[in-house]
Amino acid sequence: MAETNGLSLWILCLILQLVLSSASTPTPCPKVVDHKYFNCSHHSLEEVPKGLPSTLEVIVLSHNRIRKLDDDSFQGLHNLVQIDVSYNSISKISTAAFNHLTKLETLILRKNQLHEAESAYRNKPILSFHPQDLNCDHKIPLYIWIVIGTGLILTIIITIAIVKKRYYIKYLYYVVRAHTKGYQPLDNEDNNYVYDAFVSHSSEDEKWVKDMREKLEKENGFKLCFHKRDFDIGKPIATNIIESIDASRHTICVITEAFLDSGWCKYELQFALSRLFKERKEVIILIFLQKIPDQLLTDQLKVHRLIRRFIKDNTYIEWPHNPDEELAFWEKLKDSLR
Template identity: 35%
Template sequence: MKKRNYSNHHPSLTCHLWKTSTYLVSIIVRQNEITWTNETVLHSLPALTLLDMQRNPFICDCRNAWFVHWAESNNQTQVAYAYDYPCNYPDDLKNTKLLDLDTHSCSVDLGVFYFISTTSLVLLTLLGSFIYHLLRWQVVYAYYLFLAYLHDTKRRNRQAPHQYDAFISYNTHDESWVMRELLPELEGEQGWKLCLHHRDFQPGKPIIENITDAIYRSRKTICVITHRYLESEWCSREIQVASFRLFDEQKDVLILVFLEEIPDHQLSPYHRMRRLVKRRTYLSWPRVGEDTRVFWQKLQVALETRDLPAEENPILTGVERQ
């Protein structure tokens, strides 16, 4: 057996190695700057019988968890004075012993953790894609129903009086009809106070808040339905909030006015509109050359009805869809 001494020009480092002709059997590294042990190095020494690492500033964290387990369970290698190895870091573990380190939290299998994380990410991505392509409008609808519910709760708490007789929901492409026909008749001839986007929305306020405020500050909502209206995202949001108020209050607060003939099969993609049209009667703007007086009379009476349950309004007698 041969004894070697390595000082590495450092007064505090003394490393004694005892070797047989083939295998290293003992390592003594005292008063070194060793903070954690290398698993690969120790496993590469199959004939090691003695390891002395006294007075080293060990770090007591998961980096040394394997060493704690190895020192306690290895029957071949004796770790000299192992139960006296102190913890130097972290500060809250100073004056404790390395072998007292709780290693349970370090035994998580990272492979399983990565597998679960990756699988969850893939599933969430697939679920997000599914929701976006198939349920996007239902999610958007639920979101705006929630906003409407919050607004309705606040309004009930305040008991604010209605500021307008009707909010007019229309597409900008139909603004000429609203300004030329609807506004002069309802405000000019019949004396109703209407709420319009371009005139009564509060500048600088989020548009969805303006829409919700306008609907709930009006006794009724008049939706001017055309093909362009059905294709508009903002018009869709307006009728969503108005329909929520209709179903929540169970009062006749929604009036549907069709400027164009829209077959049932064209309403099919617009589930909310189709359900409303099937369950409610509506008004249709007369064709070119037909008398409009009956239309205006029905609309006037519809606006005059107050606090009636939705199903009890006898005024809107347009053809009811089945």
Template identity: 30%
Template sequence: MSLHPDTFKHTPRLKVLQIINSYLSHLTPELFWQIPNLQKLDLSNNKLRYLDFLGGANLLTLRWLKLNGNELSVINETALQCLPALTYLDLNNNPLTCECSNVGFNQWVQSNNQTQVVNGHQYTCAFPVSQQGNKFLDFDTSSCWIDAGFFCFIFSTCLILITLLASFFYHFLRWHLAYAYYLFLAFVYDKRRRGREGSSHHYDAFVSYNVYDEAWVYEEMLPVLEGEQGWRLCLHHRDFEPGKPIVENITDAIYGSRKTICVISRHYLQSEWCSREIQMASYRLFDEQDDVLILLFMEDIPARELSLYYRMRSLVKRRTYLSWPQAGQHTGVFWENIRRALRTPGSPTDNPIRGFFQNPA
């Protein structure tokens, strides 16, 4: 229930107003604009839940305000501060809540020296359940003094910084981070493998290649290395365990083989999974200090193109590699070089032979 704004239009000199037991639930500031000289206001035993109407009511002469027996749970102290002449306030029998939403009113009651809050020290908490029955002025407000603006500033600043850093890392360092991540996986796997007793190599070599080079691997490499030379090779399409995570299959293949043969082409360099395979294989190379990596180039790729793939560029700078295009019609020597690389414990240059090993300029 509420009153029409023009209710007191014809009583501009009204100084005392009593509206009690009327089930009022809502009042508007405009209602009091017609009675600017009001000094006493009694709104007891109604259904009022908020006092926001006082903020714009312009009740500059109101000295006495009684709100006993309403449904006020949260008191807006700002509305009370709009009553400069207020000296008497009765808020008995209202279900006050003892939470941070009422901390302003709590402090106003204790610090205000002009307004007498009738029986203010006797007000009790109705909410929350854990505070029921406790004195309203006794509830701890220290935890409520958090500067929300400052908190939002810190949060937004951190969010902006994180966004900027994430963008920077993505554009400039994402490959380094990916490399570090897979080195860590390889490190964990290597430690776990070394902790197992009786671990051994199940294959002579794991062949890392791109699907576009699969025909060459099956038609050229396998007949020679497995058929003629008798090596046992691990191929992901043939030997990976179904259902096992791909990263685990890769690490099992690399550490379960004596060596890793990387069949490198432009498609290989652009493949995410091939990149991960050579990252793990290179970690094993550095960790074991043994020649476990054989680089086999299917194409003549200029150094300027390799510069986009820092891991491959680094390996090519430090190591010799085999070139299939350079083999031409003399493929027998090419396969002999691979046989020696698979057989010898040291690098191919430890057993020098004339063939198709290339050294970067």
């Protein structure tokens, strides 16, 4: 019984091997009956048959195992109008495969491994078909990577520049907008300023600023410009800032951590720095109420510290922790405003 089962299994394997072998082995094409039409599909062909009559106009070689089309694949078949090589395994087409086929109108390549050819050359003239332009491996050409990389680098550089210079860009925007609305800076060549100083400060430091106002205005006769008191109602804040800084001989910046957290305070500092660069005069007075860690300082304050090396030291004043030194502080501030 066991020998019978073994024999049956051996016969089954043999039959299966014969079937697979016959399916994968190329079979001869039928003889050419119609000298204009030839069909040799489903024959497991691995290349275009040779020796076909030159009178053929249509050749169908679909559902085979053709992997490439060489320069001589259709040699002598100069009357071909249509070629169907669909459902094969074509992954390479020679650059001169169709050069001599001047009458060729239709080339069917669907279901091969030339995936890009299916969309890139569909419904286009055969003369526009250039196999060397195909990207069968789906690799992005080097020049495209160069363009993408260059664009990415430029985008990063521009983004960094915009982030680092955002306050200055905002400043330029507000200046241009103010000028388009008819604003003109004061002519202060003869020191005809409206204010001795514009005071830039955080609302959290209002109490100290109020004491400063008492000291400078009521006790010493200086005229200061403050947001809440002197800004024109109805005007945009940015326009008020530009006009007030331009109308003031100096800009006093009361530096605290709250100041550094305020967007408008940093705008005001940037406006004042722009005026410093423009007029090349001592126009900014920094008053540090707190000891500010260097990592918290904005780029504008770091720039001003560099500038301070080349200008008078009286533009940089620290509020003393010792009450006995407060009198000297006020005298230095008054001296800076004169």
